[in-house]
Amino acid sequence: MKNTPISADRSRPTHAKAPDSMLEQQVQHLLVAVEHELRSSSLGIDELSLIKKLQKPPWKLIGELEFHDTQKLYPVHFLLFHVLYRLRDTLAEAGEKLTISPMRIGIERQDTIGGNGMPGTVDSLRSFYLDLSQYELPEDSINQMMDNFWAGYKGMAPSRPETLQAAKVLGFDSVPDSFLTVKQAFRRAVMQAHPDRGGETEAIQSLNEAFTVLKAHFSQMMEQT
Template sequence: MSQLDTQTHQDEKLRFQVQHLSIAVERILRENPLGINELNLIKALQRPPWELIGTVNYAEPDKLYPVHFLVFHVLYRLRDQLAQSGERLSISPLLIRLSREDVVSSTGAVGEVDQLRAFYLDLSKYQLPESSIFQMMDDFWSGRAGRQPARQEVNDAADVLGFGHLPDSFEDVKYRFRRAVMQAHPDRGGETETIQNLNQAFGVLKAHFRQTRTGNTL
C-alpha cells in the first residue's frame, strides 16, 4: 500500500470514528442535563454500550492530546449542528452542557470562541509534534493560554478546587490546589485523572487572575 493510500485509509477511519463519537456524545449530553466535564465524558465513551475510546494515559500529555482533540472536534461539530435547532452547547474542559438557546450564559468573546472552533475543527491538528503539545500544556497551566476564561469556566474551576465562590486572591488558589493535589495523589488512593482535572482548574484560575489583576505576579 502506498503512502497516499495509507493516509487516505487513516483519514476515512478517522471520519468514521468521528461519526460514531458524534452519536455517542450527543446521547451522553442529553442523559446529563446538568452537564459533564471532559474527563467524565471520556470515561463514558470508554464504557459500554459505546466503548469508542481505549485506555487513556492521563499522566502523559502527548498521549492524552489526541483523545482530547477528537472529543472537542466532535463537540464543536455538534455545537454547529444543534444551533440550527435552537439548542446551545457550552464547551469547556470543566463543564460541557446542552441547553436551549434562550438560556443566556457567558462563553467569552466571539473572537476567542471562533479561534477555538477553527482550531478544533481542523483535523490536521489531530496529530501535533510532541514539543508543540507540551508547549500548549505549559502555556495553559502557567496561565499564558492567550485568552480570558469565560465567567462560567472560572466558576466551574473554583468549584473543582472546593471553593463555594470565586476566591479573592490567587494565593488562596495556590494553597487550595496544593492541598487538593496532595489528597488526590495515587499514593493516598487518588487517581491520576483527578489530578489532571485539578491541573485544568488551576490553569483556568491562574489565567483569570493573570489577565484581570494587573501588576499581580503569579
C-alpha cells in the first residue's frame, strides 16, 4: 500500500467513505510510524519534532507544511492527535500510558495497580480528536480550537515535565521564578530566531508553544495564591 503524505494544500477527503478510504489508510500508516518514533524517544517528544520525523524517511507521511499558518497546520495537527488518542486507547489495554500534551508526547508504564489504564472520566479532548467530522472546520472554529489547545488543554495546568521542557526550549535549566524572566527570554529568543536574521519559522513556532505553556503555568500559580 503506497503512502500518501498528508498535505495541507491537497483536497481533504470526505468522512462518509468506507473505513479503507484514503483517510483511514493515512491513519493506519501514522499509527505504525508514531508508535515507532515514540518508542525510540525514551524521554518523550514534542509535537513539532514528531511532525518533522514523520516528514522524513523512512516515513514521508507528512508533506511540506507552513508551521505559522494555522489553517494549513490544523489538518495535520488534528490527524496526528486523532492517531495519538487511538494509540493511547490501544496501549492502555496493555498496561502502558501515553502522555499527550503540547510539549511532551511519550509512552510509559502505568503507575497504578489493576485496571486497564483507560480514562475514568469524560475526556473532552479525546472525544474531539476521535471524531473525524472535526477534521474539517470553519476558519473561526479552527482558530478558537487552536487557542484553547495551546492555552493548556482548556484551562488545565501543564504538567511538571511539560513545564520543564518548555523552560528548556527558552534556554533555562529549570523553571524560572517569575513570568517576567520568561517574557524577557522569549523576546530575546524570538529576535534571534526571526527569519530576517537567518532563523526558521519552525523555531518561532516552538518558542511560541513553550511560552504559552509557561504562561499557563504561572497563571495557575497566581490562581493558587
